[in-house]
Amino acid sequence: MGRRGLVVSALSSVVVLLVIFAIFWLAPGGPTFRAFFFNPHDMWQAFVGDPQKGLLSVGRGLVTNIWMFLLSEVLVLIFGLFIATVRLSQSPVLFPFRALATVYVDVMRGVPIVLVMYMIGFGLPELNLGFLSNQSPAVYGCATLTLSYSAYVAEVYRAGVLSVPHGQLLAARSLGLTHTATMRRVILPQAVRNVIPPLLNDFISMQKDTALVSLLGAVEATRAAQIYGDTVFNFSGFTVAAILFLLLTIPMTRFTDHLIARDRNRRLATT
Amino acid sequence: MDKVLELTDVVKRFGDNEVLRGVSLTLHPHDVVCLIGASGSGKSTLLRCANLLETIDAGTISLFGQSLQDPRIDPDLVRQHVAMVFQSFNLFPHLSVLDNILVGPVHALKRRRGEVRDEAIALLERIDLRDKADDYPDRLSGGQQQRVAIARSLAMRPSLLLLDEVTSALDPTLVGEVLDLLTDLAHQGTTMLIATHEMNFARDVANQVVYLDRGVLVEQGTPEEMFSNPKHESTRNFLERVR
Numbered sequence: 183m184g185r186r187g188l189v190v191s192a193l194s195s196v197v198v199l200l201v202i203f204a205i206f207w208l209a210p211g212g213p214t215f216r217a218f219f220f221n222p223h224d225m226w227q228a229f230v231g232d233p234q235k236g237l238l239s240v241g242r243g244l245v246t247n248i249w250m251f252l253l254s255e256v257l258v259l260i261f262g263l264f265i266a267t268v269r270l271s272q273s274p275v276l277f278p279f280r281a282l283a284t285v286y287v288d289v290m291r292g293v294p295i296v297l298v299m300y301m302i303g304f305g306l307p308e309l310n311l312g313f314l315s316n317q318s319p320a321v322y323g324c325a326t327l328t329l330s331y332s333a334y335v336a337e338v339y340r341a342g343v344l345s346v347p348h349g350q351l352l353a354a355r356s357l358g359l360t361h362t363a364t365m366r367r368v369i370l371p372q373a374v375r376n377v378i379p380p381l382l383n384d385f386i387s388m389q390k391d392t393a394l395v396s397l398l399g400a401v402e403a404t405r406a407a408q409i410y411g412d413t414v415f416n417f418s419g420f421t422v423a424a425i426l427f428l429l430l431t432i433p434m435t436r437f438t439d440h441l442i443a444r445d446r447n448r449r450l451a452t453t
Numbered sequence: 454m455d456k457v458l459e460l461t462d463v464v465k466r467f468g469d470n471e472v473l474r475g476v477s478l479t480l481h482p483h484d485v486v487c488l489i490g491a492s493g494s495g496k497s498t499l500l501r502c503a504n505l506l507e508t509i510d511a512g513t514i515s516l517f518g519q520s521l522q523d524p525r526i527d528p529d530l531v532r533q534h535v536a537m538v539f540q541s542f543n544l545f546p547h548l549s550v551l552d553n554i555l556v557g558p559v560h561a562l563k564r565r566r567g568e569v570r571d572e573a574i575a576l577l578e579r580i581d582l583r584d585k586a587d588d589y590p591d592r593l594s595g596g597q598q599q600r601v602a603i604a605r606s607l608a609m610r611p612s613l614l615l616l617d618e619v620t621s622a623l624d625p626t627l628v629g630e631v632l633d634l635l636t637d638l639a640h641q642g643t644t645m646l647i648a649t650h651e652m653n654f655a656r657d658v659a660n661q662v663v664y665l666d667r668g669v670l671v672e673q674g675t676p677e678e679m680f681s682n683p684k685h686e687s688t689r690n691f692l693e694r695v696r
């Protein structure tokens with residue numbers, strides 16, 4: 183972008199921001215809206231919470247969201263790789279497992295995650311299976327996220343491997359590399375580059391979906407905001423929760439876009 | 454005399470499509486055999502069967518008298534001795550030129566990297582690309598990439614080199630440098646089976662030329678016999694057309 187371009191884009195950004203701001207400020211219900219959603223006092227109260235009034239801290243709630251997605255991301259990376267490996271296997275002996283993995287991926291991608299959450303969060307405790315049946319809602323939440331997102335991530339891995347041209351496999355095998363060595367030295371290193379941006383996209387989406395454990399009664403950021411809203415009759419807590427989620431996801435979305443752009447530039451430079 | 458490669462009545466089908474129909478062919482040490490024939494006649498398939506990238510449906514293929522259809526044969530081991538070079542180079546884009554050459558000896562032959570490195574550098578000198586050792590393949594011209602691909606196969610010290618139309622994807626101005634390298638290899642006694650559309654190259658370098666027509670080995674002979682005096686009608690027609 184040239185100097186002129188910079189000036190124009192800066193100007194147009196200012197204008198757009200002013201228009202959006204004016205709409206919120208000048209709307210007939212503007213003052214009420216602001217008092218409900220952007221009251222600084224309530225925002226702070228919701229953020230820190232107040233045990234005496236039974237108000238839970240949205241900030242503390244977010245800690246639950248954070249450990250949930252950190253744990254789930256690690257589990258998803260492992261379980262997703264496992265499913266992808268099964269789906270990509272060739273041996274006739276493994277056919278039933280391949281079929282099973284395919285069904286699994288179809289089901290998990292087809293059923294709304296909320297339903298999976300209910301089935302696991304309310305279903306498992308009913309089964310009276312000892313250890314499996316007396317976990318906290320947050321743990322059932324992690325299990326749901328892991329089971330559901332592993333299906334997506336498995337497909338991301340699989341697409342990454344299949345995106346490597348067939349000639350690479352032929353060339354590696356004709357050097358006498360075993361199937362494993364071919365995967366490790368030739369196919370996977372190339373697949374990883376294609377896999378990282380879509381993988382991060384799924385993670386961003388999963389970070390937000392940690393809010394769904396509130397359906398099982400776990401107190402995380404959105405649930406704390408809801409309790410605050412119900413008690414004080416002010417929704418500023420939701421704004422706080424939204425801002426906190428944005429603070430978590432924006433670095434990741436920016437980073438993903440950066441990777442995609444870099445990859446694109448590299449491809450353009452070589453063709 | 455030893456036979457490097459011997460095909461006997463080899464049949465290969467893809468579904469109902471019989472692509473090789475009883476092909477028999479022998480390569481002795483230092484032979485340079487050129488496979489010619491129209492598109493779809495089965496040249497690539499024959500090469501791929503020879504290093505077990507494809508399995509055959511009937512007949513036998515043996516390497517130094519050892520049948521490759523023996524179930525105890527390890528295909529990976531066979532491929533360490535039979536190298537293949539492709540029309541589309543298939544260099545590994547995530548590895549430097551040097552690492553492309555090292556990957557076979559180090560990870561298939563399990564030789565020590567430091568020990569193979571000097572050989573790899575010597576190979577790069579031989580193909581005049583010593584200064585490109587640390588570059589990535591996408592920085593090289595097509596001709597340079599194909600020379601690296603040939604060096605990558607040679608690093609395996611193969612007993613037999615299979616080449617599948619290695620100049621067909623190249624800009625005409627770059628064909629010469631690759632054919633020169635192959636001519637060098639031929640003069641040094643490398644045993645090669647070459648599928649090619651370059652008739653002049655076949656005439657100059659091959660000691661046997663084999664004509665395939667829809668999976669049938671129609672005729673085989675020295676370049677003089679084949680190009681000056683083909684016996685079969687279909688060979689004559691083919692040579693008329695490509696001339």
Ligand SMILES: Nc1ncnc2c1ncn2[C@@H]1O[C@H](COP(=O)(O)OP(=O)(O)OP(=O)(O)O)[C@@H](O)[C@H]1O
Pocket residue numbers: 467470472490491492493494495496497498499618
């Ligand atoms: N993997 C495959 N599956 C099914 N059919 C195949 C496969 N590979 C090759 N064929 C068929 O086998 C026949 C011979 O193909 P092949 O590639 O060996 O011919 P070719 O002589 O190398 O031709 P070209 O000069 O175009 O490279 C063709 O009819 C082709 O369609």
Ligand SMILES: [Mg+2]
Pocket residue numbers: 496497498617618
């Ligand atoms: Mg071919």
